[in-house]
Amino acid sequence: MNMIRGKARLLGDDINTDLHCSSKYHPGRDNAYVARHAFEQLAPGFAGRFGKGDVIVAGRNFGNNSSREQAVHILRLMGVGAIVATSFGRQFFRNCINNGLLVVECDPAGVVEGDDIEVDLGDGRVAIAARGIVREAPQLPGEVLAILAAGGLIPFLKAHPDWQVQPPAASRQPPATVQRS
Amino acid sequence: MGATIAEKILGSHAGNRTARAGDVVVAGVDFAMLHDGRASNALKRIEQLGAKKLPFASRTAFVADHYSPPPHPEAANIHREMRAFADQHGAVLYDVGDGICHQVLPEGGHLTCGDLVVGTDTHSTTYGAFNAFGTGVEGTDLSAVMMTGKLWFRVPETIRVDLKGRLQAGVWAKDVTLHMLGRLGAEGANYKAIEYAGPAVAAMEIDDRMTLANHAAELGAKAALLEADEKTFAWLKVHGARAPRPVTADADARYCQRMEIDAARLPPQVARRHHIDDVVGVPEVEKQRINYALIGTCTNGRLDDLRQAAQILKGKRIARGVRMIVTPASRQVWLAAAREGLIEALTAAGASVEAAGCGTCVNITGHLITGDGDVVISSANRNFKGRLGNDNSEIFIGSAATVAASALTGHITDPRTVDGGTWRPASKAA
Numbered sequence: 001m002n003m004i005r006g007k008a009r010l011l012g013d014d015i016n017t018d019l020h021c022s023s024k025y026h027p028g029r030d031n032a033y034v035a036r037h038a039f040e041q042l043a044p045g046f047a048g049r050f051g052k053g054d055v056i057v058a059g060r061n062f063g064n065n066s067s068r069e070q071a072v073h074i075l076r077l078m079g080v081g082a083i084v085a086t087s088f089g090r091q092f093f094r095n096c097i098n099n100g101l102l103v104v105e106c107d108p109a110g111v112v113e114g115d116d117i118e119v120d121l122g123d124g125r126v127a128i129a130a131r132g133i134v135r136e137a138p139q140l141p142g143e144v145l146a147i148l149a150a151g152g153l154i155p156f157l158k159a160h161p162d163w164q165v166q167p168p169a170a171s172r173q174p175p176a177t178v179q180r181s
Numbered sequence: 182m183g184a185t186i187a188e189k190i191l192g193s194h195a196g197n198r199t200a201r202a203g204d205v206v207v208a209g210v211d212f213a214m215l216h217d218g219r220a221s222n223a224l225k226r227i228e229q230l231g232a233k234k235l236p237f238a239s240r241t242a243f244v245a246d247h248y249s250p251p252p253h254p255e256a257a258n259i260h261r262e263m264r265a266f267a268d269q270h271g272a273v274l275y276d277v278g279d280g281i282c283h284q285v286l287p288e289g290g291h292l293t294c295g296d297l298v299v300g301t302d303t304h305s306t307t308y309g310a311f312n313a314f315g316t317g318v319e320g321t322d323l324s325a326v327m328m329t330g331k332l333w334f335r336v337p338e339t340i341r342v343d344l345k346g347r348l349q350a351g352v353w354a355k356d357v358t359l360h361m362l363g364r365l366g367a368e369g370a371n372y373k374a375i376e377y378a379g380p381a382v383a384a385m386e387i388d389d390r391m392t393l394a395n396h397a398a399e400l401g402a403k404a405a406l407l408e409a410d411e412k413t414f415a416w417l418k419v420h421g422a423r424a425p426r427p428v429t430a431d432a433d434a435r436y437c438q439r440m441e442i443d444a445a446r447l448p449p450q451v452a453r454r455h456h457i458d459d460v461v462g463v464p465e466v467e468k469q470r471i472n473y474a475l476i477g478t479c480t481n482g483r484l485d486d487l488r489q490a491a492q493i494l495k496g497k498r499i500a501r502g503v504r505m506i507v508t509p510a511s512r513q514v515w516l517a518a519a520r521e522g523l524i525e526a527l528t529a530a531g532a533s534v535e536a537a538g539c540g541t542c543v544n545i546t547g548h549l550i551t552g553d554g555d556v557v558i559s560s561a562n563r564n565f566k567g568r569l570g571n572d573n574s575e576i577f578i579g580s581a582a583t584v585a586a587s588a589l590t591g592h593i594t595d596p597r598t599v600d601g602g603t604w605r606p607a608s609k610a611a
Contacts (some may be wrong), residue, residue, distance in 0.1 A: 016565075024545065025567075027255045061368055065401075065563075067303050069319035070222055090372045090403060091303065091317055098321040143205040143333060153321050153333075154230050163207045163331055 003122070004081040004102055006053040008115040009046065011039060013059035017071035017092055024068060031070070035077045052079030055117050057108045059085060063092020072099045082119045084108060084126055084137075097144055100152035104137045121145070183431025185339040186406040187374035190314040190428055192336075194297045202338040202437070211313075212240050212291045213326045214300035216282045218247040218545070221259050223301060223320030224266060232328035238270035241327060242291060244282040245275065249538030252547025280511025280537040283307040283395065283479040288420055288513050294409040295426030299326060304479050304562065306402055309394035310387065311417060312409035312427050314374075317398070337403045338437035339374040341430075344381035346445035350605050351597035353489070354389040355481055355560065355580035357381075357442060358396035359450035363460030364440070371401035373437065376430060381444035382407060386606050387416045388485035395480050396562055399457050449583050449595050451558075454575035455566045463583060463595045473557040474499065474588035475549070476581050477508030477535075478542040481560035484509075484517050485606050486581035491523040492601035493585040494530035500591030505532035506549065508540025532588070544570030558587045 021038045023029045039046040056062075056075075062085035063071070072095045075083075082102035096103040104119055106126045110133050111117065118127045119137075127134045140148070150156035157163070184192065184201070192200030194208035215223050220243065227235070243263045248256035260277070267274040275285045283304050292298050294312035299305065301323055308315025318332065326332050344357065362369075375397050385393065390407055397405035407413075409427040417425055449463040476482065476490055487509060499505050507527050509515040515537050518524050524534050541549040542561045550570035551557060557569060557576045564576035579587070582596035589599055596602030 019565075027253050027545070061371070064368055065303075065399075065565075067317055067319065068219075068222075069226075069321060087371070089368065090401060091319065095319050095321070098319070141203075141205040141335070143207070144335075147333070153325055154226065157230060157325055157328065161329065163329065163333075 004053070004055060004119040006055045006081045006117060007051060008057045008111050008113065008117040008128070009050055009054050010111065010113045011043060011056060011058040011062070014061045014064045015039070015042065015058060017063045017066040018068045021071040021074050022068045023070065031074050031077055035074045038074060038078060047078060050078050053081040054079065055081050055119060056083045057085070057111050057117065058083065059108060060087050061089055062087070063089035065089060067091035067095070069095045069099065072096050072101055076101060084117070084119060097147055098153040100148055100150070100155070102148065106135050106137045121148070182435060183433035185374065185430050185434045185436065186312070186376055186428050187314060187337055187339050187404055188434070190295060190297055191334055200336045202336050204336045205333060206336060207331050207333050208297055209331050210299055210326050211296040212242070212286070212298045213237065213323060214242045214244060214282050214286055214298070214302070214305070215323055216244045216246050216302055217256065217259055217263060219301035219320060220263050223323045224262055226320035226324040227327055230324040230328060235270050235327045237327045237330045238272045242273040242275060242282070242286060242289070243267045244279070244285060245277045246281045247539045247546055249277045249536070249546070278512060278536045278538065280513070281479045281482065281539055284483070284510040284514065287311060288511055290417070290421030293417055293422040293425045294413060295428045299323070299332060303398040304395050306397045306405045307391050307395040307479060309397070309405040310390035310407055311413055312407060312425070314404050314406065316404050337372055337374040339376055339434070340370055340438045340440065341376045341378070341436040342440045342442065344377065344379035344442045344444045346381060346443060347384050348381050348444045348447065349597070350603035351582060352447055352449055353580040353582060354385055354392040355396065356447055356450045357393060357444070359452055359460045359578065360442065360447055362399055362452065362458045363450070365400055367399055367456070367458040368401035369458070370397065373402055374404040374406060375400065375402045376406050378408060379444070383410060386485060386608070387412060388483040391483065392481055399562055449580060449597065451583065451593060452564055452578040454577060455564060457564055457578060463579070463593060466577065466593045467595065469556065469577065469593045470591060471556045471558045471577070471587050471593060472502050472504065473551065473555055474503055474505040474584050475541045475557060475559040475561065476584050477506070477510065477540040478561040479510060479539070480562040481581045482508055482510030482514065482540070484514050486560060487514070487518045487523045487527070488521070488606065489580070489582040489596070489604065490585035491526040492604040493582065493589060493596065493599055494532070495526040495601070497530055497589060499531040499588040503588050503591055505588045506535060506541050507532050508535040508548070509537045511537045541569070543568055558584050558593060560584050
């Protein structure tokens, strides 16, 4: 059962993670530095408030125009348990799958900063019990779920170098929340 | 039900299965590319994967283009790692000054019609000009390809765009892509493939077709696909490519959206400051003074782009207060431009012509950082605030012809209104 529970940490629309969560414009800065300052131009103190296992809840085009995989490594370093957003930039979404970070397309309307949020990938459901919010999330294809279940493409290929994709079993280990970069 | 070009290429590379939009396939890749902007991460992922052998290395190009030459020790050191890795594993290496990844790959004969090509850059859509499915991926993806020769792909839906009629003289593929951005919005084609077709596309030479496919990246497109024709085959043959396996869409292919562009009525376009999808016809911004005019990048750094500029500027001087920088997309383009006298013509007109590379596209290259209040018109692909290193600066985006005409007058100018601005390339026979 792929279930993530954490506090909702809100961000807006069209977030460019290359800009706000990578060292693209800060050569020589390590991931730890970037993680400490992630999204601070958009939401001052965001990284400081973010707790391990918390869930980013955002609007349209999260990862807009953003193709850097490093941003996902930094999000893992911050301890992001999952990202729920109305929509995602294609390459950012792909990079999350490849690095075992749960991404769910879902309307965030009504979610308030700090809400306890539950993301159930197996059932395709996002819920905030305290507000009576229960929303469906689109099912990801079996191959993609298998890569997520393995913790990302590299662990998947270490286990299955021939790309033999099995749909995930009914009960799965959740992916590790911290991945070495 | 018939198939789109994207469905056919992904299906044929995934064990000849029928692939339809929404399917996930594991497909064999024909060629891969890694550039110095992403090499640090990619090399770490390859190490993390820990493959004993990398059989695909010989079908991978490592390209030093973003940091050409390196502007800081981090870049210089990643170049050293790239050279060592390419040498050890037999990857193709394009070094400082050879040119931009998306230019050197086709020039090097590494891809052909019907191919599936991945690159660690969003503008990998460029390869669609050659009827190849080219898409941007990252380091983890590249490590998977290097070890297994395959990668997972979700088959995209396709937007079909038919260009009716023919572009006017002085109007170029860049004006089409800007028009598309104005209509769909940045990321308006997110996750989708775009098929461009119609007489206006057929009339484009290869340089402009590359612009058309390249700038689809700003629409968020996964791939941009053109049909192949005699121009494509001739170009590929001259550059030593493998035999083409052209792919066309079926007449009954299913598209998620169909669009038409009346090419003959399209005037030159400009994306205004900070937003690539805030697009207007050039006449709307003609009073806008500029003090930088930039030609180059994978979007518009090819021979026809330099020819457009030289046609307008030869024998003249750029306006007082304007700095112009021209960066050919590759060493091949640079040499061809030199042989035609374009380097001399542009330099004599007051432009600075650089060695090939990504050049003034983005401040991380170290080639140009703008001052407070500077206004740039560029043939590059993006113009978000701060792209050239200064939030207190503005970037407008246009075709090479629009940039050159603007350099001449000192304000944004419709190239059709200046001498040489209505030049067209002579159509090349096969």
